[in-house]
Amino acid sequence: MRVMIQRRAIAVAVVAGLFGASASAATTITVAAFPALDAAVKAAIPLYKKTHPDVEIKLVSLAYGDHHVAMTTSLATGANLPDVMAIEVGFIGKFSESGGLEDLNKPPYNAGQYKDKFARFTEPQATSASGGLAAIPTDIGPGTLLYRKDLMDKAGITEADLTKSWESYIESGKKLKAATGAYLVASAADIKDIYIRSGLKDGEGIYFDKAGKSVVDSPRFVKAFELAKAAHVAGVDGKIGAWTNEWSEGFKRGQIGTQMMGAWLAGHLSTWLAPNTKGAWRAAQLPNGAFASWGGSFYAIPSKAAHKPEAWEFIKFLTLDKNMQIEAFRKLDAFPALIEAQNDPFIDQPIDFLGGQKARQLWKVAAEKIPAIDVDKYDSIAQEIVNAELEKVLEQNKDIPKALADAKALIERRARRR
Incomplete structure (x- = not known):
């Protein structure tokens, strides 16, 4: 009887371990965004899952003003925080000084190494008075x-x-x-x-x-x-x-x-x-x-986010992957912050809406x-x-x-x- 109990306990432990591994592997991260940036996130999800099949991405989108009000409240209360937070440039100064966002210049992010990859005016916009980097740019508004x-x-x-x-x-x-x-x-x-x-x-x-x-x-x-x-x-x-x-x-x-x-x-x-x-x-x-500059968007990670490593990987995909930046450019005409994407031949294509001008x-x-x-x-x-x-x-x-x-x-x- 004792042997049977021990075997059953071992089996339960093994099953629990398997389910635990499965649960931890199937991580769901929440991304909070606003139109039309949410369209870029939607476009990114199936592309990202090709290389990260064990990460589910839940997109929560609110109207521009409602989104930023909701994020302000969430940062102040620590409740209902997403893992990835989209921020429009008009709010980046306020949010970067809030103390509620991860400093992406610090480990494990070390985002300073990517500084020269983005339009030079973007990083200062997301830098706090203390020198912390609150967010990574994704698009700009020349x-x-x-x-x-x-x-x-x-x-x-x-x-x-x-x-x-x-x-x-x-x-x-x-x-x-x-x-x-x-x-x-x-x-x-x-x-x-x-x-x-x-x-x-x-x-x-x-x-x-x-x-x-x-x-x-x-x-x-x-x-x-x-x-x-x-x-x-x-x-x-x-x-x-x-x-x-x-x-x-x-x-x-x-x-x-x-x-x-x-x-x-x-x-x-x-x-x-x-x-x-x-x-x-x-x-x-x-x-x-x-x-x-008129407009522009950033992605940040709240300090109390539940899935920071997964959030950071997704942000890097959205902002540092040239193909993803070009995809957003094609779909939204969101001018990329990534310099490598700015140098893509897509820049030289005529725009039908503008009479074929290479604007x-x-x-x-x-x-x-x-x-x-x-x-x-x-x-x-x-x-x-x-x-x-x-x-x-x-x-x-x-x-x-x-x-x-x-x-x-x-x-x-x-x-x-x-």
Whole structure:
């Protein structure tokens, strides 16, 4: 009887060991993302499983704003944390200083060895004040000017007229409105948004200096507000907010002549915003020789994630695998952060939506010239406050220096509270 019990115990132990090994081998990692980055993750899953059959990947996708609110709450509470967290560049400063993400510069990650593989301006965006690396870049948004060539031709406007200077750009808007009825820009804020991101040097920030002091009352912001107001007074802005139904309809109906944003917007226009305008658009560099980054995405690992080794392997596949980066480029027009992918022949292919233009070559040039600017954990707060003050300048004729002084005071007050 004792021998039988011992044999049964051994058998149970063996079976338990087998099931335990199976359970540990079949690891499920959770990836939290947002549209359209979630499409890149979906494309990656079957490719990744070919070499990692024992890793299941669960994708949780929320709308852009909801995702970042949810991740902010999860980092603060330590609950409902994914293994891989997608972060848009507008939130990277805040999240990198949260203390809730793994420092990928440290072992076992040692991500510093990959620094030179990515566009040079990306890593500083994800680096905390203490020097820790909070996330790895996956795509970037070289700023570009997308314009309706058919409308410009009708108004007798050349690409050089649009890009020579900001003043020439606004003057072109007057001609465009008179000849076609179309607005130059959806919103005057678009001009401000690009201007405050251009002309920066490596190590400078958009809203704050290296010491964390607000710089929103600087000449850069004054000029940005002046240009936005000039466009508004000239009547060449449609007073249309980005990502609204009116914005999409403006593109579809030819009511908006240009849009300055990240290069990825061309993909959005072609797939869902205004596919009916295929062939009418062209891309150019930003006015006045400006080079700026607009958008970009990163992947991070929460410090309390359950499956960090598996998460890191998947992040490396998403960001360091050239074929995967090109796959996302093809599917989403998400310009790759990986330099090796930027040098792929795909860059030289014509884009049908842009009338056969080889626009990716322009965007590659822009990516090489974008400065490595600093981000701050209060950038999103500063952006919100500056936008509110610009609205007062445009709609209530508030004095520009007064508006920027008020913005600076409120930013500093909000920062102190936090």
